[in-house]
Amino acid sequence: MFERVNVKLNVNGQAHELLVEPRKLLSDALREDCRLTGTHVGCEHGVCGACTVLVDGRPARACLIYAVQMEGHAITTIEAIAAQGRLSALQEALHEEHGLQCGFCTPGIVMTFEAFLRKRPDPSEGEIRQTLSGNLCRCTGYHNIVAAIRKAAARMRGEENHAGA
């Protein structure tokens, strides 16, 4: 009754072959079939942002995409961000600024802002807060996340600041 289909996924540059029902969410396929559990699942209807990944470089809710739709597209997950064992500028800034506590929302925030900062290298605090409104965090009150994003943006622009020193 529940037909399964073959799906070829390109995740972080690696090919995966899955046999899944068409209704399988990309978020579940990444976690259960690709064994990439860095993508977190919160609300499963697009509100919380925890499952945000990149599709062809653009942030997207993995819970609002079915794995079967992703043939021919490049998916990037949090596992690709510190692939060489070195934190990205954004991850490093989140660490330094205490931009996370439980860490559940963090992968979604990192994926959103890795893409956002590439497009908007010098955002205002208002723009950062507006964009961050798509990722719910129940621990931090957002203040330190905003500080981390600002710090990361400055570093990515080559304006290394020594504020913490």
Add this chain to the structure above:
Amino acid sequence: MKPAAFTYHRARSLADVFALLATHGDAAKVIAGGQSLGPMLNVRLAQPDHLIDLNDLHDLSYVRDAGTVIAVGALARHDDVASSELVRSACPLLAEAAGTVGHYAIRQRGTMGGSLAHADPAAQLPLVAVALNAEIDVASARGRRTLPARDFFVSVMTTALEAEEIIVEVRFPRLGAREGSAFELFSRRHGDFAIVAAAATVALDGGRRVARVGLTVGGVDAVPVSLEELAPRFVGREANAEWCAGFAQAARERIEPADDPRIPAEYRRELCAALARRALERAIAQAIGR
């Protein structure tokens, strides 16, 4: 929060879409960005047997200068519309509104056609389409037809689309010389649907008098409400703060929002007046600069 089972079809062309819709009829739903339909599928408010994916119809993903109008393909993503230089200069109301839809990640996938076809009464793009009286091209195996936006929205999440039709293109008029526009919305949290939203367009004569004015309000009825019948009372007068306040007050008296246990009608009226006034003031400021 997992959808009911469906059969998936990846359409490669419009002909594919039409053939699939002809075969499966009401048992099928088309999906584009999936930012409205996805949640409905996941919470099983929608349970189609067949899902027809439009995302490979790359030919429908464009924003194009078409002379007196800006043509937007049904598959154009909100962020592409909002950040298009062409839209920002020729149709700033559309750019402004598209930039407020949902959240950043939602705007990367959500589409023009999807938002209009979904027809949420508080959504931004239906409001702008009605405000500018955009033309909406819909197509099926039987051919293509054009609907003015004001005839397209029928009721809450109900449009004039026939079962086998999809939206293919929407055309928005260019903003004229000495014309300005502005969009305002209020919601309790960023990214929520608006409680009330307002779109204003004001054209001035050679001086500071109003040559044309339009005000459209969303979130106060089943479909966006164009208050064009108010315009004659306000045209020909000087565009100043008093004029804006007067128009906003007239708008407040004209709308008939329903009483909601969480949001009293009176609150929506207050919002309508405040947002209308702000939108009109900004539209005038923009018109002076053009």
